[in-house]
Structure formats: structure tokens, C-alpha cells
Amino acid sequence: MIILTGNDLKTGAVVWWDGAGWSLHLEDAVDVGDDGETIMAREESARRVNVPYGVEATLTDGIPRPGHIKDRVRALGPTVRPDLTLKPDNPAAIEEIV
Incomplete structure (x- = not known):
């Protein structure tokens, strides 16, 4: 499986190709x-x-x-503090990275 990622040109946010456009959510x-x-x-x-x-x-x-770990970090956000991840409501988010 190949998925696409990049950075939104206006905001710099990490985005993922969802089949019709770019989404902020890896799940898409x-x-x-x-x-x-x-x-x-x-x-x-x-x-x-x-x-x-x-x-x-x-x-x-x-x-x-x-x-690759680099792209898992891009998907979830910083690894140094769980409260800074892109999914702070998910306590297991950090574990998903490794």
C-alpha cells in the first residue's frame, strides 16, 4: 500500500491524500x-x-x-510530550508511533 503525504502550502500542516483532496487525518x-x-x-x-x-x-x-518511523511521527505529532500529539484525547497515541 502506498499513501501520499506532504505539507499544505498555505499552513504548512502535514496532510494525507484522501482520494479527492488533502486531509489532516492519516485515517483518511x-x-x-x-x-x-x-x-x-x-x-x-x-x-x-x-x-x-x-x-x-x-x-x-x-x-x-x-x-517508517519518520512518517508515523508526522502523522501523530511530537513525541516528547503526549499532550502535544495530534490526538491528545488518545492516551495510546505515543505508543502508536513505535
Whole structure:
């Protein structure tokens, strides 16, 4: 499974391709299959996202889980303080990173 991520050009926020646009939530990410390069080129040239790239992921309980720790940190936020994660209502968020 390949999912796409990048940064929103206006806000700098980490975003994930949801099949129709960019979402702030990893849970919305979809497998782009062989269309990744086409989507990334189109979205970057339209100036909606900065430096998009493909991420290998697996589905865990129906939610994409990036294969590399860097992208798991991008999905969940800082690891130094649990109250700063993107999901502060989820006490297990830090455990999801590793």
C-alpha cells in the first residue's frame, strides 16, 4: 500500500491524500497504487501541497500505518510530550508511533 503525504502550502500542516483532496487525518489516507506520481505532480503544480511523497504503509485495524518511523511521527505529532500529539484525547497515541 502506498499513501501520499506532504505539507499544505498555505499552513504548512502535514496532510494525507484522501482520494479527492488533502486531509489532516492519516485515517483518511487511501492507497494510490500506481497513480502516486501523477497525483503528486498535479497537486504540487496546482500549489496545493509542498513536496509530496509516497509512503509505504500497511493497514492496521483499517487505518493506514506508515512503515517508517519518520512518517508515523508526522502523522501523530511530537513525541516528547503526549499532550502535544495530534490526538491528545488518545492516551495510546505515543505508543502508536513505535
